[in-house]
Amino acid sequence: MRTAVYPGSFDPVTYGHLDVIARASVMFDRLIIAVLNNSAKNPLFSADERVKMIKEVTKDFPNVEVDSFDGLLVDYVRRQNASVIVRGLRAVTDFEYELQMAQMNRKIAPEVDTIFLTTSLEYAYLSSSIVKEVARYDRPLGEFVPPFVEEKVRLKLK
Numbered sequence: 001m002r003t004a005v006y007p008g009s010f011d012p013v014t015y016g017h018l019d020v021i022a023r024a025s026v027m028f029d030r031l032i033i034a035v036l037n038n039s040a041k042n043p044l045f046s047a048d049e050r051v052k053m054i055k056e057v058t059k060d061f062p063n064v065e066v067d068s069f070d071g072l073l074v075d076y077v078r079r080q081n082a083s084v085i086v087r088g089l090r091a092v093t094d095f096e097y098e099l100q101m102a103q104m105n106r107k108i109a110p111e112v113d114t115i116f117l118t119t120s121l122e123y124a125y126l127s128s129s130i131v132k133e134v135a136r137y138d139r140p141l142g143e144f145v146p147p148f149v150e151e152k153v154r155l156k157l158k
């Protein structure tokens with residue numbers, strides 16, 4: 001049984017994340033979406049709210065679970081008996097940080113590897129921050145997030 005963990009802030013989950021989830025879910029027996037519970041990042045949604053949103057929009061993937069975690073990622077990955085961390089890469093600007101994190105994680109937990117899925121081109125520009133920015137100007141979000149998430153973002157920003 002191969003388990004992978006896809007960690008992130010997901011504040012909120014976008015079609016870019018869902019694209020990575022769909023592609024990673026066919027590579028592993030079990031894929032855990034792990035929401036980082038980090039109040040230092042000053043998120044728009046609580047970890048619980050983010051978990052609920054992701055559960056709703058991934059309910060059609062039978063091998064996808066959604067959870068939240070705090071503390072060190074590799075400790076969480078070990079607790080889940082997972083061997084792989086999944087991350088997405090959009091542009092070179094993501095690369096330096098991602099490489100450093102992957103190397104640090106490997107130093108601490110050599111049995112855990114990180115794999116990167118490069119973004120599908122249509123989502124290369126898409127990030128949770130951009131979605132929040134556009135939402136603040138009351139623009140439609142239909143191209144960026146599922147309708148369920150759009151509604152939650154609207155309610156939150158009211």
Ligand code: ADP
Binds near residue numbers: 090119127
């Ligand atoms: P974090 O704060 O951990 O970067 P994010 O929710 O911003 O959390 O991103 C989680 C992961 O999803 C990261 O690996 C990020 O590169 C990836 N990701 C975010 N948006 C996209 C996208 N549009 N296409 C591909 N990967 C993405």
